Amino acid sequence: MKIKFRLNGRDVEADVHPSETLLETIRDRFEITSPKGACTQGVCGLCVVLVDGEPLKSCLVLTPEVQDSTVTTLEGIKDERIETVRESFVEKHGFQCGFCTPAFILRTYTLLGRKLSREEIREELKGTLCRCTGYKAIVDSVEEALIKVRE
Amino acid sequence: MTDIERVDALDKVTGRALYVYDLKFPGMLYAALVKSTVPHGIIKKVDPSRALAREGVEAVITGSQLSHVRAGIYIQDRTPMAAEKVRYLGEPVAAVLARDLRSAREAAEMVEVDYHELSAVVDPREALREGAPLVHEKLQEYHRYQEIKPLPNSNVANVFRLRKGDAQSILQRSDLVVEDTYTEAMISHAYMEPMSVIAWWNPDGTLELWTSAQSPFAVRNLLSKALELSESRIVVHVPYVGGGFGGKAGLHLELLVALLSKAVGGRPVKLTLSREDNFYVAPSKVGVSAEGKVGLSKEGKILALMVNYLVDAGAYADYAVNVGKTMGYIGAGPYDVPNVWIDSTTVYTNKPFATAFRGFGILEAHWVVERLLETASRKLGVDPVQFRLMNRLRPGSTTSTGQRITEGSGDLAKCLQVAADMVGWGSRKSSSHPTYVGRGVALAMKGPSVPPYNSAQAYLKFNEDGTLDVSVGTTEIGQGTMTSIVQLVAEEFGIQPNKVRVDLVKDTSRSAYTWQTVGSRSLFYDGNAVLAAVDDAKSQIRRIASKVFNVEEEEISIGGGKVFVKGGSRALDLKDVVMGYVTANGNVIGSPVVGRGSFVVPDLTYLDSQGQGNPFPVITFGAQSVEVEVDVLTGVVKVNKYVGVFDLGRVVNRGLAMDQLVGGAVMAISLALNESIKFDEGGAILNPNLVDYKVAEIGDVNDNLIGVFLENPDPKGPRGARGIGENALLGIPAAIGNAIYDAIGVSVRDLPITPERLWREIRAQRPELLEV
Numbered sequence: 001m002k003i004k005f006r007l008n009g010r011d012v013e014a015d016v017h018p019s020e021t022l023l024e025t026i027r028d029r030f031e032i033t034s035p036k037g038a039c040t041q042g043v044c045g046l047c048v049v050l051v052d053g054e055p056l057k058s059c060l061v062l063t064p065e066v067q068d069s070t071v072t073t074l075e076g077i078k079d080e081r082i083e084t085v086r087e088s089f090v091e092k093h094g095f096q097c098g099f100c101t102p103a104f105i106l107r108t109y110t111l112l113g114r115k116l117s118r119e120e121i122r123e124e125l126k127g128t129l130c131r132c133t134g135y136k137a138i139v140d141s142v143e144e145a146l147i148k149v150r151e
Numbered sequence: 152m153t154d155i156e157r158v159d160a161l162d163k164v165t166g167r168a169l170y171v172y173d174l175k176f177p178g179m180l181y182a183a184l185v186k187s188t189v190p191h192g193i194i195k196k197v198d199p200s201r202a203l204a205r206e207g208v209e210a211v212i213t214g215s216q217l218s219h220v221r222a223g224i225y226i227q228d229r230t231p232m233a234a235e236k237v238r239y240l241g242e243p244v245a246a247v248l249a250r251d252l253r254s255a256r257e258a259a260e261m262v263e264v265d266y267h268e269l270s271a272v273v274d275p276r277e278a279l280r281e282g283a284p285l286v287h288e289k290l291q292e293y294h295r296y297q298e299i300k301p302l303p304n305s306n307v308a309n310v311f312r313l314r315k316g317d318a319q320s321i322l323q324r325s326d327l328v329v330e331d332t333y334t335e336a337m338i339s340h341a342y343m344e345p346m347s348v349i350a351w352w353n354p355d356g357t358l359e360l361w362t363s364a365q366s367p368f369a370v371r372n373l374l375s376k377a378l379e380l381s382e383s384r385i386v387v388h389v390p391y392v393g394g395g396f397g398g399k400a401g402l403h404l405e406l407l408v409a410l411l412s413k414a415v416g417g418r419p420v421k422l423t424l425s426r427e428d429n430f431y432v433a434p435s436k437v438g439v440s441a442e443g444k445v446g447l448s449k450e451g452k453i454l455a456l457m458v459n460y461l462v463d464a465g466a467y468a469d470y471a472v473n474v475g476k477t478m479g480y481i482g483a484g485p486y487d488v489p490n491v492w493i494d495s496t497t498v499y500t501n502k503p504f505a506t507a508f509r510g511f512g513i514l515e516a517h518w519v520v521e522r523l524l525e526t527a528s529r530k531l532g533v534d535p536v537q538f539r540l541m542n543r544l545r546p547g548s549t550t551s552t553g554q555r556i557t558e559g560s561g562d563l564a565k566c567l568q569v570a571a572d573m574v575g576w577g578s579r580k581s582s583s584h585p586t587y588v589g590r591g592v593a594l595a596m597k598g599p600s601v602p603p604y605n606s607a608q609a610y611l612k613f614n615e616d617g618t619l620d621v622s623v624g625t626t627e628i629g630q631g632t633m634t635s636i637v638q639l640v641a642e643e644f645g646i647q648p649n650k651v652r653v654d655l656v657k658d659t660s661r662s663a664y665t666w667q668t669v670g671s672r673s674l675f676y677d678g679n680a681v682l683a684a685v686d687d688a689k690s691q692i693r694r695i696a697s698k699v700f701n702v703e704e705e706e707i708s709i710g711g712g713k714v715f716v717k718g719g720s721r722a723l724d725l726k727d728v729v730m731g732y733v734t735a736n737g738n739v740i741g742s743p744v745v746g747r748g749s750f751v752v753p754d755l756t757y758l759d760s761q762g763q764g765n766p767f768p769v770i771t772f773g774a775q776s777v778e779v780e781v782d783v784l785t786g787v788v789k790v791n792k793y794v795g796v797f798d799l800g801r802v803v804n805r806g807l808a809m810d811q812l813v814g815g816a817v818m819a820i821s822l823a824l825n826e827s828i829k830f831d832e833g834g835a836i837l838n839p840n841l842v843d844y845k846v847a848e849i850g851d852v853n854d855n856l857i858g859v860f861l862e863n864p865d866p867k868g869p870r871g872a873r874g875i876g877e878n879a880l881l882g883i884p885a886a887i888g889n890a891i892y893d894a895i896g897v898s899v900r901d902l903p904i905t906p907e908r909l910w911r912e913i914r915a916q917r918p919e920l921l922e923v
Contacts, residue, residue, distance in 0.1 A: 133813070135852060
């Protein structure tokens with residue numbers, strides 16, 4: 001079935017199988033690689049994308065569901081505040097192997113402007129897995145990004 | 152040394168970092184595996200006809216079509232897929248190749264396989280019984296490493312023995328003997344990037360591979376043996392790797408995918424495991440059970456240690472036989488014990504097989520030794536910290552293999568004192584029913600488990616602008632070694648780190664060689680190799696500059712991006728020297744500089760028949776302490792605080808070392824409290840997904856994870872440095888177990904310490920705690 005949506009600022013159309021996931025469509029048809037599928041059942045959270053601004057796990061979204069929606073991946077964020085998020089992750093070592101990093105950065109982007117304690121940051125980022133860092137440096141990075149953007 | 156920014160940072164924070172998982176090539180086919188539905192059985196028939204009829208499917212390749220090829224790093228006990236019989240539930244028996252992944256995976260469900268089911272052996276203790284079903288009937292016929300000795304007509308893949316002194320008779324004469332049994336579950340590495348491989352044959356018969364592997368040169372070497380194709384005909388590419396933790400060392404799916412590509416005329420073929428397939432088809436960490444016995448004098452001196460390890464390899468030996476061996480030869484670990492007796496028996500069972508895991512057997516041994524010694528010290532009434540200080544290895548004493556400890560091995564006593572002090576050892580604990588607080592310590596000791604000949608190369612070449620390109624063989628799997636390499640080189644020349652580029656992604660035909668990215672060896676081996684390459688380049692630069700300045704070479708210094716005469720005012724920019732110095736009349740002094748270096752530790756040995764020898768190129772000592780909170784009504788354990796103290800010799804990049812310490816701590820806490828691959832009686836995994844197999848989540852751990860690094864330089868280390876990657880985990884499970892005892896007087900022996908398990912132990916050992 002033919003689905004039209006907006007992907008990273010561009011109107012796109014895809015002829016998809018009704019059970020095709022948004023993750024498959026984004027990666028296989030549009031060759032956008034930052035969303036990853038480490039579990040493809042909604043646990044790891046590495047496939048997160050913004051659908052009309054809301055972070056959703058794209059392995060749990062069927063592509064027909066995003067008809068006429070706006071879908072944004074890390075590649076499509078043009079807001080310059082994303083640079084602050086990136087710098088914070090670099091400065092505070094919020095990554096190691098990097099496989100989960102686009103997901104954490106995109107999730108952090110959706111928190112910008114808010115004032116959150118470390119515990120609240122942990123609460124907000126639940127549902128995104130990282131096997132390398134032990135999360136402490138990720139929380140440091142998010143905290144730093146939120147402070148810098150507020151300033 | 153000042154930390155530099157990670158050299159892989161920009162690729163990773165922009166999402167531009169590419170993993171094999173992300174790669175595709177024109178005309179590429181996607182593979183999906185048909186997995187066995189029985190744990191043990193003869194394959195009677197594989198019928199691919201329905202799958203072949205499906206739209207998009209190009210080929211179905213069965214295991215028997217590839218059965219002429221054998222693999223296995225220590226014992227060649229497997230074929231690329233099951234051919235005559237399957238040895239575990241989930242073992243691949245056929246592969247479907249299709250133009251897209253969805254077609255491949257759907258068609259894989261349509262391949263019909265008939266089995267004649269055999270009785271299976273799932274429990275490793277059962278596997279040792281007389282008359283147990285044999286996982287490998289022709290075990291004695293397999294090619295193997297000489298040191299690995301499978302027992303014919305049994306399920307025993309190897310028995311490693313270590314004998315130092317005479318533990319058996321000393322145990323009979325000890326004032327106190329303590330014995331106990333311990334178990335440790337099979338666990339999943341749960342690296343985030345699943346295993347993924349692309350193979351593509353060139354028209355000239357060379358094989359190109361892209362693989363999510365830790366050790367491209369080991370992949371090349373082992374493929375070369377399996378395919379009977381020389382190393383030079385195989386090119387292995389490793390881009391960014393989404394985590395490894397030992398699970399991507401050695402050779403895994405590369406052989407199968409190479410053969411699948413060959414079967415379709417050399418077209419590129421990609422196999423990426425789904426998470427469920429990754430649980431079944433990719434190997435996990437070994438399961439362990441151990442019987443330990445320790446003999447002590449009444450003053451608290453350890454006189455003798457005996458441990459009998461039983462290591463569950465699953466259906467194939469892979470690295471498990473060497474993990475079992477290393478578990479054995481670490482012996483009494485960081486303790487000076489004159490009499491040590493270890494048997495470590497690795498057995499086959501009808502389960503998905505096991506491989507290396509961060510800590511490589513030494514992690515497993517720490518659980519046994521540190522828990523057993525804790526129990527012994529408590530029984531003697533000696534303070535566990537004092538007990539450890541009294542019995543620790545120190546300069547002049549020898550390890551269980553007889554390897555001598557020197558001043559250059561680091562300060563183990565100081566590590567323990569700091570770890571104990573910082574966790575509040577001996578200070579008041581605020582427990583109130585039902586929540587009890589306890590503290591525990593453990594020592595940690597590990598060196599790389601490597602063959603003596605393992606080595607590393609490095610080279611560097613200058614560019615016209617005075618920048619340089621560096622190559623080492625180790626891969627970037629998240630640990631950050633490439634950044635430390637750049638930092639070492641930049642500091643040596645006194646230039647900005649952005650003027651040094653390192654090969655972040657590997658190509659075995661171009662990158663310098665290293666044996667493997669394992670064993671916390673990369674900074675030590677590749678770091679030493681790169682410093683040798685720097686020395687080589689510097690001597691070339693000095694030779695050129697000495698002629699330009701007309702002084703002796705010894706008078707030339709290099710630093711701050713300049714070449715100058717010591718104590719003089721004459722200086723040249725590096726860029727004016729490194730391509731050869733051009734004089735006013737056009738003559739050239741010297742020629743472009745290429746630094747080359749390599750590193751090996753020449754005096755390591757194989758272990759003898761008593762398990763004696765010098766296996767470790769370097770040893771890192773540490774001590775780890777935790778404070779836990781135990782809710783006796785639920786059995787839930789919370790780690791309130793963790794302190795890890797390691798003598799790293801010299802810290803090259805403090806931030807990266809701390810990342811290993813913290814990341815390793817959370818992994819260790821997670822596996823100690825939660826993680827196990829659960830099997831049913833028929834060998835099926837009950838939790839082959841990240842929903843039911845729980846790795847630590849962001850809300851599960853707190854921030855109270857503290858690292859302290861001592862810096863007593865290692866004479867052989869690069870600038871004195873030692874490794875930390877695996878060491879970060881070693882003592883943590885035991886420290887937690889010891890802290891639980893400290894809190895509630897309940898002894899735990901089995902990993903993981905799940906709430907249910909601990910609650911049952913409380914009910915058995917301290918039922919009064921459960922009374923309301």
